[in-house]
Amino acid sequence: MAESKKIVRVSEVVKNFDLGKIVVEVLKGIDLEIETGKYVSIMGPSGSGKSTLFNMIGGLDKPTAGKVFIDEVDIAQLDAYELAWLRCRKIGYIFQTFNLIPVMTALENITLPMTFAGVSGDDAVERGMALLEQVGLTGRHEHRPAELSGGQQQRVAVARALANTPAIVLADEPTGNLDLTTGEDIISLLKELSVERGVTVISATHDYKMLNVSDQVVWIRDGRIDKIQNRDELEIRTGGLETA
């Protein structure tokens, strides 16, 4: 394991939120390494600091102390342009609330990050159509988000996250707004794409369905890492879930 590449490295990260009178310590020193190509779930109760850690990894927030490395680059050292480039090219985001741009069609939503990355119009359309096909939405490219179901919107979001072939896909409660079966569909789609494209998927979740596909589960409790379980350990502990 030691020789495999670490795509994300979190080192002694502390995050405090200054609320004026009191300072809330949300992350109390987190060390974490995530290997390339793994499917990692960050699990923990609400308020455990799970989302905060997730935002740090995504370069959406900066730690109070400690360092976050993405592909061995300390993201605190990046300026606004480099950070935008990182978000555009290295990371794909999937949100609980889908967050498609409501005024754009499915295809335009997918090609937007490609436009930011400087891909020409025709190439972007071609790649966008291929991605739509891959997520099982052939023929829906002209539809606006409002004309798609929740599951379909999340599929478009998955395609958009993969638009610039990022190294990491960050999924924040991707199944949080979906029903059971649609959620399962999205999870298996993510897993499939992760295996197929070798992309690292990191997801913050409450959803135990996610455990089935995760290579590694990071349990966060009270701002600290409670335990990190690999897939084999997980199967022993959660037993029946594997067949569920």
Added chain:
Amino acid sequence: MSRLVALPYRKSIQMAFQSIRVRFFRSMVTTMSLVLAVSFLTFIQAGNDIAQGLLSSGEPEYLQVLTKAGFDISEKDQTIGSSAKQQWIVFLSLLVCVVGIINAQLMSVTERFREIGTLKCLGALDRFIVRIFMLEATMQGLAGSLGGAFLGGFAALLMALIRFGLSILPHVPWAAITATMFFTLCIGTFLSLLGVLYPAILAARMRPIEAMRVEQ
């Protein structure tokens, strides 16, 4: 490899246009306030232009009619000046219009926080966001001001015809009215841009993390 994200102008214009089209009703409300303010400004200015044209025609009966109609005619150089009251009302109408635009655009930013956050997560730079808002404001400004300029110009002409009769037609200073309309078009577009400046900066400063916020 260059590590720069890009947003071609064509794409940003398209995005701004789409955004206006989809939120047509809201855009209409903003645009209408501009139409009203600009048409009022044009009406006053073009009215003065026409009066000036009549005065310059040198026919004495117009001088009498104009004085009766309440125009301020300077004794010295025989020009029509806009009265302080007129200027004050025009200023107020423009002020109200800008405040209205700022208000509407702030609403629009609040409404679109998730969209803006998402764009930033996808790699948009602050200036892309400012640009999209500015382009939207320019389009609304141009459309509203153009409508307002024509409406105001037409109303001023109609008013003059009703007041002074058809005989004034040869003395109507078309060039001056066109210049006034162009001037008010510029003023209106400028006001629209002025109104969007603060909301656009606010939007651009929004952190990408906002996109993650979940609240019902």
